[in-house]
Amino acid sequence: MISKKNKVVELEHAVIRFAGDSGDGMQLTGSLFSDSTAFAGNDFATFPDYPAEIRAPQGTVAGVSGFQIHFGRTDIHTSGDLADVLIAMNPASLKANMRWITKEAVIIVDTDAFIEKNIIKAGYEDNPLTDQSLVGHLVVKAPLTTLTREAVKELNLDNKTSQKSKNMFALGLVFYMFNRDYTKTFSFFETKFKSNPLIVEANKKVLEAGFNFGDTLEAFANTYKVEPAPLETGRYRNVTGNLATAWGFLAASEKSKRDIFLGSYPITPASEILQELSKHKELTAISFQAEDEIAGIVSTIGGAFAGALAITTTSGPGLSLKSEAIGLAVITELPMVIVDVQRGGPSTGLPTKSEQSDLYQALFGRNGEAPVIIIAASSAADCFYSAYEASKLAIEHMTPVILLTDGSIANGSEVFKIPKMEDMSSITAPLVEANDPTFQPYARDEETLARRWALPGTEGLRHRIGGLEKENITGNVSMDPLNHQLMTELREEKVQRVANYIPELEVIGEDEADLLVVSWGGTYGVLLTAIEKLIAEGKSVSLAHFKHIMPLPKNTKDVFSRYKKIVVCEINMGQFVNYLRMMFPEFKYLQYNKVQGLPFMVTEIVEKVNELLND
Amino acid sequence: MTKAMDKKIDTKSLELTKKDFESDQMVKWCPGCGDHAILRSLENVFPELGIPKEDFVVVSGIGCSSRFPYYMNTYGIHGIHGRAAALATGIKLTNPKLSVWMISGDGDSMAIGGNHFIHIARRNPDINYLMFNNKIYGLTKGQYSPTTPFGTKTKTSPQGTFERPFNPGELVIGAQGKFFARVPDTNLKLMSKIFKEAAEFRGASIVEILANCIIFQNKIHSLITSKETKEDNQIVLEAGQPMLFGPEKDKGLKLEGTRLKVVKVGKDGVKEDDILVHDPTTEDPGIHMMLASMAPPEFPAAIGVIRAVRTETLEENVWNSVEHEKKHSKIKSVDDLLNSGNTWEIE
Numbered sequence: 038m039i040s041k042k043n044k045v046v047e048l049e050h051a052v053i054r055f056a057g058d059s060g061d062g063m064q065l066t067g068s069l070f071s072d073s074t075a076f077a078g079n080d081f082a083t084f085p086d087y088p089a090e091i092r093a094p095q096g097t098v099a100g101v102s103g104f105q106i107h108f109g110r111t112d113i114h115t116s117g118d119l120a121d122v123l124i125a126m127n128p129a130s131l132k133a134n135m136r137w138i139t140k141e142a143v144i145i146v147d148t149d150a151f152i153e154k155n156i157i158k159a160g161y162e163d164n165p166l167t168d169q170s171l172v173g174h175l176v177v178k179a180p181l182t183t184l185t186r187e188a189v190k191e192l193n194l195d196n197k198t199s200q201k202s203k204n205m206f207a208l209g210l211v212f213y214m215f216n217r218d219y220t221k222t223f224s225f226f227e228t229k230f231k232s233n234p235l236i237v238e239a240n241k242k243v244l245e246a247g248f249n250f251g252d253t254l255e256a257f258a259n260t261y262k263v264e265p266a267p268l269e270t271g272r273y274r275n276v277t278g279n280l281a282t283a284w285g286f287l288a289a290s291e292k293s294k295r296d297i298f299l300g301s302y303p304i305t306p307a308s309e310i311l312q313e314l315s316k317h318k319e320l321t322a323i324s325f326q327a328e329d330e331i332a333g334i335v336s337t338i339g340g341a342f343a344g345a346l347a348i349t350t351t352s353g354p355g356l357s358l359k360s361e362a363i364g365l366a367v368i369t370e371l372p373m374v375i376v377d378v379q380r381g382g383p384s385t386g387l388p389t390k391s392e393q394s395d396l397y398q399a400l401f402g403r404n405g406e407a408p409v410i411i412i413a414a415s416s417a418a419d420c421f422y423s424a425y426e427a428s429k430l431a432i433e434h435m436t437p438v439i440l441l442t443d444g445s446i447a448n449g450s451e452v453f454k455i456p457k458m459e460d461m462s463s464i465t466a467p468l469v470e471a472n473d474p475t476f477q478p479y480a481r482d483e484e485t486l487a488r489r490w491a492l493p494g495t496e497g498l499r500h501r502i503g504g505l506e507k508e509n510i511t512g513n514v515s516m517d518p519l520n521h522q523l524m525t526e527l528r529e530e531k532v533q534r535v536a537n538y539i540p541e542l543e544v545i546g547e548d549e550a551d552l553l554v555v556s557w558g559g560t561y562g563v564l565l566t567a568i569e570k571l572i573a574e575g576k577s578v579s580l581a582h583f584k585h586i587m588p589l590p591k592n593t594k595d596v597f598s599r600y601k602k603i604v605v606c607e608i609n610m611g612q613f614v615n616y617l618r619m620m621f622p623e624f625k626y627l628q629y630n631k632v633q634g635l636p637f638m639v640t641e642i643v644e645k646v647n648e649l650l651n652d
Numbered sequence: 653m654t655k656a657m658d659k660k661i662d663t664k665s666l667e668l669t670k671k672d673f674e675s676d677q678m679v680k681w682c683p684g685c686g687d688h689a690i691l692r693s694l695e696n697v698f699p700e701l702g703i704p705k706e707d708f709v710v711v712s713g714i715g716c717s718s719r720f721p722y723y724m725n726t727y728g729i730h731g732i733h734g735r736a737a738a739l740a741t742g743i744k745l746t747n748p749k750l751s752v753w754m755i756s757g758d759g760d761s762m763a764i765g766g767n768h769f770i771h772i773a774r775r776n777p778d779i780n781y782l783m784f785n786n787k788i789y790g791l792t793k794g795q796y797s798p799t800t801p802f803g804t805k806t807k808t809s810p811q812g813t814f815e816r817p818f819n820p821g822e823l824v825i826g827a828q829g830k831f832f833a834r835v836p837d838t839n840l841k842l843m844s845k846i847f848k849e850a851a852e853f854r855g856a857s858i859v860e861i862l863a864n865c866i867i868f869q870n871k872i873h874s875l876i877t878s879k880e881t882k883e884d885n886q887i888v889l890e891a892g893q894p895m896l897f898g899p900e901k902d903k904g905l906k907l908e909g910t911r912l913k914v915v916k917v918g919k920d921g922v923k924e925d926d927i928l929v930h931d932p933t934t935e936d937p938g939i940h941m942m943l944a945s946m947a948p949p950e951f952p953a954a955i956g957v958i959r960a961v962r963t964e965t966l967e968e969n970v971w972n973s974v975e976h977e978k979k980h981s982k983i984k985s986v987d988d989l990l991n992s993g994n995t996w997e998i999e
Contacts, residue, residue, distance in 0.1 A: 075996050265998075274995040284989065291986045298746045300738070318974045319981030320989065323745055328771040332738035335731065339711070339742025342729050343750065347742075365732050455990045493709045493727035493743070493750050501675075501721050503730025504714075513677065514722060 045216060046259040050109025052117030053211060055204075056134045057126030059092050059102045062204040066124075067104025069208060069225060071275055071450065073217045074108045078265025081108035082417070082451040082562065083275075084116035089305070089389045096158040101133040110264040114416070114562035116449055118638040122214065124207050126150060126181070128159035143175045145210060147203065149182035177256045181206050188246035189239045198236075202243040209247020216262045219248050269454060276453040278417040278446035278559075279306070282350075282376060283313035285424025287320050290346045292425075293432055293464035297322040298340025301350045302333045305388045306444040307378035310350040330358035337373050338366050342502070344468075344492040346428055347373035353382045353395050356439075360403050363437055367407040367528060369502045370479075370488050372431035372438075374424070375409075379443040381634045390634030391444030393558055396612035399439045400587060406525045408532040410438040411587035413558035417446045418453040423584070429464045434535055435487040441586070443608075445636050446559040466490055472497035478512030485538075486531035533588050542590040546572050546579030552649055553600035555626075557583035557613050560637055564606060567642035578646055583613070589620060597624050604629055604649055606642065668699035673708075675725045681716060686837035686863035687784060691723055693840050694753075694782075697847040698726075703751045710753045711740045713760040716791045717784040717863070720755040734765025737772040737781070741966070744777045748967040751851065752778075757863075758785045762798040762818050772856050773829035777966040780850045781858045783820060784837075788869035806868075820860045821944030825937045825959060831857040832944060833957040836877045837864060842888065842955070849957055855965050876953045885948040889956035894927040897952050904928075905943075905951075912942050914951060932960040 053070065057063045064085055074081045086103040093100035107117030120138045125131035127150040138144070146166065156164050165171060166178065185203040186196070212219045223241055230236040251257065276284070290297045299322065301311040315324040323345070327333040334349045341347035351359060356377045366373055381387025382394040399411050410430050414423035420442055427440040469476050469491040478500040479488050491498040500512060508515035509523055544553075545568060556564040561582050568580040581596055583589070597603060604627040605614035614628045629645050631637060673695045681687045698708060708726035712718035714733035721728030727750075731739045740754040761769045761783045772781065788806065789795040795808040799820065803812035824832040831853050833846045843861070850857035862873040871878075876886045887897035887905070895905040896917070904927035906915045915922045928939070940959040947953055983989050 072994060075994075078998065268998045270998050272991065272995050272997050274990075274993070284986070287989060288986045296746070298742060300742055317983075317989070318977035319983050320986065321974055321978070323970060323974070325741065325745055327738065328767055331735060332741075332768055332771070335735040335738035336742030336745070338731070339729070339739040339744075340746045341742075342739075343709075343743040343746035345746045361732055362735065369729070455995065458985070458987050458990075492747075494707055494747055496704070496706045499706060499725055499727050501710075501728035501730065503712075503721065503728070504732055505730065 044259045045262050048261050048263050049111060050107065050113065051122070051215070051261065051263060052105060052107045052120045053122045053124070054103055054105045054120035054134060054137060055124045055207070056101055056103040056130035057204065058095055058129070059088060059100050060095070061102070061126045062201070063102045063104050063126070066204045066208050067106060069222050070211060071106055072225065073212065073221055074106065075273065075275055075452070076221050077217065077263070078268070079108040079110065079263050080113040080266035080268060080452050081106055082113050082116045082449060083107075084445065084449040087389060096127060096129055096155050098129045098133045098159060101130050103130070103134060108263060110266050112266065113451070114566045115639065118640055122211065124211065126204070126207065128156045128161055128165065131165060132159045132161060140173055143177065143214075144171060145177040145179065145207065147181035147207070148178045149180045175256070175258075177210075177254070179210065179250065179254070184246060184250060185243050188243045192235060192239055192242070194235070194239060199239065202240050205240050205243040206247035206250070209244040209249075210251045212244075213248045213251025214257060214260055216260050219244055268452070272455045273452055274455055275450050276417055276421070277309070277448055277450045278414065278420040278442050279309035279378070279448070280313055281418055281420035281453065282414070282424045282440075282442060282447070283310045285421040286314065286346065286348055286374070286428060287317060287322060288421070288458060288461060289425045289428030289464060290320065290322065291458060292461055293346055293428065293466055295344065295346040295432065295466060297348060298337065298343075298345035299324045299348045299350070300327050300333045300336035300340060301325070302327050302330045302355065304330070304352045304355045306380055306447050307350045307352045307355070307376065309447070310376060310378070330355040331362060334359040334362040334375065335365075338362060338369065338371060341366070341371035341373045342369070342493065344490070346432065347371070348376065349373070350376040350378070352378050352380050353398070354385065356395055356398055357402070363409065364403045364405060364407045365504045366437040367403070367409060368504055368507065370435045370528070372435050372490070374427045374431050374438050374440055376424070376440045376442065378447045379441060387634040389444065391559070391608065391636060392632060392634060393443060393560070393608040393612065395441065396586065396609070396616065399441060400616060406529065408529050409587065410434070410436060410532055410535055411441065412438060413441040413584055413586055414446060415558065415561035415582065415584055417449050417451045419561075419584075420446060421453065425461065429462065430535060430538065432464055432466050433487065433538075434485050434531060435467060435490060436532060441558055443559040468492065469495065469498055471495045477510045478502060479507055480510050481527070484534075486527060486534055536588040536591045539585045539588075539590060541592045542581055542583065542596050544579050544581050544596060545569070547577070548579075549599045550579045551577035551600070552579070552602045552604065552646060553597065554578060554580045554642070554646060555583070555603055555605040555613075555617070556580065557586060557607065560606065560608060563637045563639055564642060567639045567646070570639070571643060571646055576646065576650060578650065586613075594621050597621060602627060602649060604645070606630075606637065606645070608632065608636065668705055670695045670699060672705050673698045673725050675723050677722050679723050680719065682867055684866040685716070686786065686861075686865070687717060687720075689837045689840055690782070690784065690843065690861055690863065691720065693843045694724070694847060697844050697851070700848065701751070701851050707749060708751050708753065709743055710755060711743065712736050712755040713765060714791070715757040715760045717755050717757040718760060734760050734763070735768060736760065737765060737768035740779045741772060741775070741777050744779055745967050745970060748778070748971060752780065754779055754781045756781065756783050757790075758783065758787060758797045758799040758820070759789045762820065762823075766798070770823060770827035773824050773827040773858060775966045776830055776855045776963065778854050779856050780847070781856060782861060783858065784861050784863040785820060786863040786865040786869055787817075787872050788865050790865045790868055794868035819945060820858075821958060822941065824858050825941045825944055829858055830855045830959065830961045830963055831957070832860070832940070832959045833857070834860045834862065834953070834955055836862040836873055836886075836955065838877045846957060849960070853960055854962060875948050885952050886955050887952040889930045889932075889943065889954055889958060891930055891932050891957070894924060894929050896927060912946065912951065932957050933962070935961050
């Protein structure tokens with residue numbers, strides 16, 4: 038017999054994965070657990086894993102929707118490699134997630150769902166709960182559906198409605214397991230189902246029943262507690278990368294005093310940025326859902342010409358469609374940010390899976406010599422600062438900027454320390470005053486080479502721009518050979534000089550070591566976790582993570598020269614490593630690549646680094 | 653003036669002339685091209701609209717017509733092929749006070765930009781859209797366009813085209829367009845009048861200009877425009893006026909059943925009262941669609957403002973929403989936003 042007062046085991050960190058049918062409400066369950074994690078003072082990161090279809094056939098592996106949270110008493114940079122606890126609402130969820138859990142993971146299943154029909158639908162030959170396949174795991178078998186129905190019996194709800202809250206039973210159970218205060222979640226129900234007190238009551242009862250079931254059930258040997266993380270003092274919130282991207286733009290808009298114009302076409306996994314900015318008319322964000330990707334960016338160019346902080350958002354296939362228009366933005370030297378939330382390619386590829394797929398496209402995917410600034414966000418929270426910096430560079434340097442994020446950080450969430458607007462750096466638009474007698478459309482700032490921004494409606498500055506080559510200074514159409522050479526060089530030099538305005542590359546670890554691990558963009562969290570672990574073990578390895586891709590930080594070459602070996606890790610076939618080979622051919626680069634629509638795991642990086650160090 | 657045309661024009665406060673809008677750039681259209689007349693006409697109209705000269709923006713795509721922005725001394729942007737409607741929409745949404753003029757051709761609007769064309773008509777931003785229809789690709793030197801008549805021999809249709817053409821007016825009306833006018837490039841006076849009406853109309857004013865390409869499609873509109881044949885083959889529509897045409901103005905349009913019919917006043921008992929009276933402001937597109945579709949030889953081609961139905965514009969709706977949200981939202985700044993909703997304090 039196990040005592041009801043179980044032993045409380047303290048953990049450094051833990052990973053929980055909620056999995057069920059697309060309609061089982063796993064994303065909500067996960068996000069409510071995240072909220073409670075925030076209240077508990079832990080650092081955390083989350084990642085949703087959902088199918089490309091909205092409601093794939095019920096009970097099939099294709100229809101499984103998952104949500105993973107990694108939380109801890111130390112800094113958490115990833116949503117975790119493998120889960121310590123899996124909640125599987127049906128056989129398909131169990132089947133789909135067995136490869137994502139540790140060998141000792143606790144598995145909580147709804148035994149009501151493990152009926153023959155569902156077991157076969159999931160592709161099992163035998164019932165996995167009885168065929169020994171789960172040996173090694175602690176399997177908590179609970180008839181969640183029945184227990185949920187019992188919990189709300191007195192409310193006289195119909196079967197369908199009562200069953201809908203079974204995810205809250207599972208949540209209550211996990212709350213018990215991790216010693217969480219479930220009453221905090223009650224206020225969420227009260228707001229969310231304000232108009233339906235019966236549903237509020239039902240959810241409360243079910244959540245509580247789940248918690249109490251954990252308490253009375255004799256299955257848990259221990260419960261767990263993760264102490265608060267030593268986060269800096271301040272105000273925090275949880276953000277996904279897409280939300281943070283949208284808010285970064287709103288911050289840049291306020292700082293630069295330029296209204297937002299966003300012209301976008303919905304595309305997975307970028308649509309949330311368009312959706313979020315569409316909500317914020319109170320901050321004068323003008324959003325325009327265009328008829329296609331091309332109209333999205335071209336309307337954005339119109340917005341930029343008229344003086345807006347102009348933005349378009351897309352993913353890989355959409356960036357392809359925007360190529361020609363990016364060229365127009367380059368030659369008209371108008372400021373705008375093109376956000377590409379990268380996903381698995383080519384073509385439609387893996388729409389809901391992440392990949393560092395579009396670096397080549399961002400660097401080279403246009404006709405003519407068409408350089409743009411490229412920034413890659415490092416994490417969900419960093420999307421805020423990346424969107425802000427992309428806007429600042431676009432406006433102050435009068436050029437399009439491509440901001441690369443990816444499906445992992447766009448949909449993943451992490452804890453975000455709320456900044457104060459007064460602490461954000463200034464953004465100064467190079468606007469021309471009315472009737473400025475010195476105005477010439479293509480005259481440039483000596484330092485940045487940026488031309489100035491003369492807005493339609495301003496007296497005395499009428500001028501024409503467009504896609505035909507421009508004469509230096511005057512901006513008149515010119516087919517002069519030497520002028521074309523000059524303008525091509527100026528556009529290139531303008532982007533290169535941005536290197537004077539971005540931070541230098543920082544190295545995590547020693548300034549000199551046997552191995553330098555190089556990464557860029559959304560893989561930062563995994564790489565940082567892995568390298569910190571290796572450094573703690575005394576390995577001679579450092580990490581150089583790139584956020585600025587075009588131009589590269591000025592000290593890149595200097596950093597590379599201090600290490601015996603360099604390995605570039607990326608979620609593609611080697612786009613960044615080949616770019617580095619082109620830029621700094623004097624170094625020898627090893628590469629480590631993965632193209633499975635999945636992020637790196639910390640263990641994979643650790644293993645690879647150890648292998649290279651032992652070579 | 654119809655109720656649709658409710659923008660007050662006051663020329664007295666702004667003493668502008670044609671000269672204010674002439675650019676210093678060499679106009680590089682072929683001698684005899686219809687585009688010259690359109691440029692002259694627009695240079696004449698702009699000073700008369702009561703709009704400060706810095707508030708004009710001329711936007712274009714690609715094609716002969718699309719060189720237009722370089723030839724006018726206004727703010728201008730020459731875009732990429734087919735996409736001027738998107739450029740213009742972005743400009744107008746960002747700064748609704750600008751007077752946005754979009755110049756396009758039949759290739760730019762009907763082929764590569766067909767998608768944008770129907771959507772600008774549907775969304776109804778207050779943009780003046782001048783579509784030069786010469787029924788040919790001129791800048792690429794003579795390939796057929798989506799408005800080239802069936803069977804026409806061109807460089808890419810040596811046996812004659814195999815495709816039925818679009819009628820731009822039908823597309824505009826079919827796409828929920830609220831303003832459609834048609835005018836030949838040979839009638840400068842009417843062109844100026846229609847440009848003014850387009851400017852006064854709040855909404856997407858789409859004007860099809862029957863333009864002549866002297867090199868690759870010469871006299872394509874001659875049945876409608878030449879001195880000898882035009883009286884019988886065009887009808888100039890005017891709001892509130894009976895639809896009469898012909899050298900003697902005795903031919904007219906009558907509704908018979910559900911179809912239009914050409915009749916002669918005084919013949920077969922037809923009286924002037926039987927002739928349809930033009931009302932461009934009726935919301936129902938039925939008659940407007942039939943008028944837009946008319947073509948010789950059975951019917952005269954309709955010239956003038958065929959449809960002008962006032963409704964709210966895209967930017968009015970968007971900016972009204974902005975004003976409303978600004979007034980009612982609790983969020984007044986980004987600091988407010990960042991601290992809204994679910995946050996927690998670490999002490």
